[in-house]
Amino acid sequence: MKIIKFGGSSVANPENIQRVFSIIKEKLKEHELAVVFSAFGGVTESLLKIAQLAREGDEAYREVLQTLEEKHLAIVRQLISVQSQSTVMTFVKVRFKELEDLFHGIYLIKENSPRTLDYVASFGERLSAFILAESMQGQGLKTQFLDARDVIRTNDRFGQAKVDFEVTNEAIKNYFAKYDGIKVITGFISSTAKGETTTLGRSGSDYTAAIFAAALDAENLEIWTDVSGVLTSDPKLVYTAFTIPQLSYNEAMELSHFGAKVIFPATMQPAMRKSIPIYIKNTFEPENPGTLINGEVSPGALIKGISSIPNVSIVTVQGAGMLDSTVGTSRVFKALAEAKVNVLLISQASSEHSICLAIKTQESYLAKEAVEKEFFYEIKSGEMDKVILLHDLATVAVVGENMKHNPGASGRMFRALGRNNINVGAIAQGSSELNISAVIPQPDLQKALNALHEAFFLSENKVLHVFLVGVGLIGQALIKMIANQQQKLRGDNELDIQIHGMANSRFMAFHEDGFDLSNPYELSDSDEKTDLNKFIRTMEEMNFSNTVFVDCTASQDVAELYTKILEAKVAIVTPNKKANSGSMDQYRALKKLAKKRGVKFLYETNVAAGLPVINTLQDLMLSGDRVIRIEAVLSGSMNYIFSELEKGDPFSEVVKKAKELGFTEPDPRDDLSGMDVARKILILGREAEQDLEFDSIEIQSMVPEDCQNLGSVPEFFEVLRTHDIDFAEMLKVAEAKGERLRFMATLENGKAKVGLNSLPIAHPFSGLGGSDNMILLTTDRYKDRPMIIRGPGAGADVTAAGVFADVIRIGNYTRE
Ligand SMILES: NC(=O)C1=CN([C@@H]2O[C@H](COP(=O)(O)OP(=O)(O)OC[C@H]3O[C@@H](n4cnc5c(N)ncnc54)[C@H](O)[C@@H]3O)[C@@H](O)[C@H]2O)C=CC1
Ligand SMILES: N[C@@H](CC=O)C(=O)O
Numbered sequence: 001m002k003i004i005k006f007g008g009s010s011v012a013n014p015e016n017i018q019r020v021f022s023i024i025k026e027k028l029k030e031h032e033l034a035v036v037f038s039a040f041g042g043v044t045e046s047l048l049k050i051a052q053l054a055r056e057g058d059e060a061y062r063e064v065l066q067t068l069e070e071k072h073l074a075i076v077r078q079l080i081s082v083q084s085q086s087t088v089m090t091f092v093k094v095r096f097k098e099l100e101d102l103f104h105g106i107y108l109i110k111e112n113s114p115r116t117l118d119y120v121a122s123f124g125e126r127l128s129a130f131i132l133a134e135s136m137q138g139q140g141l142k143t144q145f146l147d148a149r150d151v152i153r154t155n156d157r158f159g160q161a162k163v164d165f166e167v168t169n170e171a172i173k174n175y176f177a178k179y180d181g182i183k184v185i186t187g188f189i190s191s192t193a194k195g196e197t198t199t200l201g202r203s204g205s206d207y208t209a210a211i212f213a214a215a216l217d218a219e220n221l222e223i224w225t226d227v228s229g230v231l232t233s234d235p236k237l238v239y240t241a242f243t244i245p246q247l248s249y250n251e252a253m254e255l256s257h258f259g260a261k262v263i264f265p266a267t268m269q270p271a272m273r274k275s276i277p278i279y280i281k282n283t284f285e286p287e288n289p290g291t292l293i294n295g296e297v298s299p300g301a302l303i304k305g306i307s308s309i310p311n312v313s314i315v316t317v318q319g320a321g322m323l324d325s326t327v328g329t330s331r332v333f334k335a336l337a338e339a340k341v342n343v344l345l346i347s348q349a350s351s352e353h354s355i356c357l358a359i360k361t362q363e364s365y366l367a368k369e370a371v372e373k374e375f376f377y378e379i380k381s382g383e384m385d386k387v388i389l390l391h392d393l394a395t396v397a398v399v400g401e402n403m404k405h406n407p408g409a410s411g412r413m414f415r416a417l418g419r420n421n422i423n424v425g426a427i428a429q430g431s432s433e434l435n436i437s438a439v440i441p442q443p444d445l446q447k448a449l450n451a452l453h454e455a456f457f458l459s460e461n462k463v464l465h466v467f468l469v470g471v472g473l474i475g476q477a478l479i480k481m482i483a484n485q486q487q488k489l490r491g492d493n494e495l496d497i498q499i500h501g502m503a504n505s506r507f508m509a510f511h512e513d514g515f516d517l518s519n520p521y522e523l524s525d526s527d528e529k530t531d532l533n534k535f536i537r538t539m540e541e542m543n544f545s546n547t548v549f550v551d552c553t554a555s556q557d558v559a560e561l562y563t564k565i566l567e568a569k570v571a572i573v574t575p576n577k578k579a580n581s582g583s584m585d586q587y588r589a590l591k592k593l594a595k596k597r598g599v600k601f602l603y604e605t606n607v608a609a610g611l612p613v614i615n616t617l618q619d620l621m622l623s624g625d626r627v628i629r630i631e632a633v634l635s636g637s638m639n640y641i642f643s644e645l646e647k648g649d650p651f652s653e654v655v656k657k658a659k660e661l662g663f664t665e666p667d668p669r670d671d672l673s674g675m676d677v678a679r680k681i682l683i684l685g686r687e688a689e690q691d692l693e694f695d696s697i698e699i700q701s702m703v704p705e706d707c708q709n710l711g712s713v714p715e716f717f718e719v720l721r722t723h724d725i726d727f728a729e730m731l732k733v734a735e736a737k738g739e740r741l742r743f744m745a746t747l748e749n750g751k752a753k754v755g756l757n758s759l760p761i762a763h764p765f766s767g768l769g770g771s772d773n774m775i776l777l778t779t780d781r782y783k784d785r786p787m788i789i790r791g792p793g794a795g796a797d798v799t800a801a802g803v804f805a806d807v808i809r810i811g812n813y814t815r816e
């Protein structure tokens, strides 16, 4: 014998009901069945609403009642053939006539006691189960309608009646022995020995099903609802949540206590006591195996699920008066129990000086009042403090029996929270080790759930959530690289990089699950105009753990947002030099903030693109070296321009070519003016721990005077053309001396210089071609012969690769 129960959403309309019938027919092939039904979706609520209207003397109740009758009649017309309709129609009409009288009574005497409401509510299940039994009969199934009031005996605690199992079990067994066919049973309702109608409380139909399962020693119990079992976490907050295949009874109870709404613990008790397996299944996805809840603790995963409760407050009771803790604590709990306050979590340090309770915010005021009343005299005399309330909190809990005797769970939990800068306000772990709970700031709830979900369930793959501003040359190359490497990184490096936000100067777009990178997304398809503040806000609201902001613009406006981004505990990776080449104070402040917030700020590509210059310098400094001198060619475009010029092409053409090849800044005047190189030597100097300001750098600009104040880049190229002869002349002079023109930067004794030099052919820089950069580092340790870093220092691929490497570095850092 199997007991199966269908909830309100499963029988909300004729289409859903047909699904239910197919499921039943399928089951019948192998099992003897009894089916428990809830009222049709929304009916219980409507009945109670009508009762309320009637009690308030609002005549509108009649209309709502009429609609409800019509809804039932419509279901009958659709489910039952015309020939067989009349008995059912009569049944429905008679019930609604009774309801009409009943509500009229309520309307007249304006009384709505729990007793009356139980009777009102009972009509929902009585109607649904009868109609469904008849229509199953019409489909060739032999059914037997059972009004559960005939067998489930309770006390008269209306609204939440307690079952007399001895009488009930006997009555159920007798009934089943007497009648055959599929029993079609009303959920939720029961009756007292005097025959008064009662109801079984929240999730009462599940309870009905469990009562029948236990009384009949059923093989198993299936609860059919509109979700595929119990999920690892709330899918509205954790997009990667998945169905838990199996839970022990204890785990299921613990998970539902902390928020998982699928099943209500008390309803499982009768089945649990008899060790009857319970399946949670989805009517709308019957092929999904759902969740099996039974007496077994399955080996493997440390935890089974993560639950949460929002809108929680911490109530702190403290003072010397608590030191006599046995008395103090018991008085606190007595006061709270009398005020009917539900305590979610308790934490008391061994000093016993204070006790800290997590309570739903709406009940916290009541708790404060109750405790302060209890300790009125102690508070007055100063022996106790006033109760302190802290709001805007939430609890998160990891649940699983395998945590027992298995070290590591709490470490993993708090490392994940700490790494994501989530402050933990209170902690509790029961001695059963079934549940570890923490109170955290409510705004961090989604991030916390995701961080924990990743740490416990996706630990083979760390997820890095990227938000990219600047989808130009470098940004696009980066997206392509991530797309190409995504699979390999997931496999070999256990790192999953997802892009959730993108923006260029015109449009922005977001994707909660991450953009599908195999299908490049066109930002011009977005109808959302770029608004940088909104971009940051959306990034924060998505509230992912392990988030990286990648800035592939050359924009000052974006650089100015870094403080806000780091404050939000989001890491930054960028080739944009603007932030690091502002004032020394700002440079220091950003580094300090990143450290304080525990997030990385990486910018290897600020200098010489992907060449390892910044990291190398940082390593030298950390290991105690000292920089004496830096001599460098730091501009890929300038090196390209002056080395190509030697082939005889006009200067303006070569500059254009450098731009086309992606070596220049978005505005090539930033390169020609020496500004870009000046920024780079400034950054190198700062990385070498020297106090340098931009203004102190001596810069020789290569932009002819009449080109300086022109608006657009094409205009600039027009005028630049007229200077081609001057540059050809410059080259001739150098060549006559057997020398080469190279644009370089030096830093020595705290003084930085940037400009064009005529170098002997034997100089190491003279041999540089294309977009090459070369950095000579003379340090205490590399004194006689400098350390040399050389290679292409501009261009889409070498730059994007450097940015990508920084992103991966963050991914590697964030793992355990
Ligand atoms: N091209 C290269 O070889 C190297 C470039 N870099 C740096 O990489 C950065 C990007 O360079 P490219 O990709 O070549 O430039 P680009 O001009 O091709 O792309 C810049 C992107 O930023 C967007 N953008 C500009 N201002 C914006 C704003 N306020 N809000 C949102 N989006 C904005 C633009 O719409 C465009 O999508 C620059 O900072 C550059 O200095 C660093 C090393 C080498
Ligand atoms: N425009 C720069 C590249 C970025 O840093 C260069 O030419 O080197």
Ligand code: NA
Residues within 6 Å of the ligand: 604, 605, 606, 607, 608, 609, 610, 611, 612, 613, 614, 802
């Ligand atoms: Na670099």
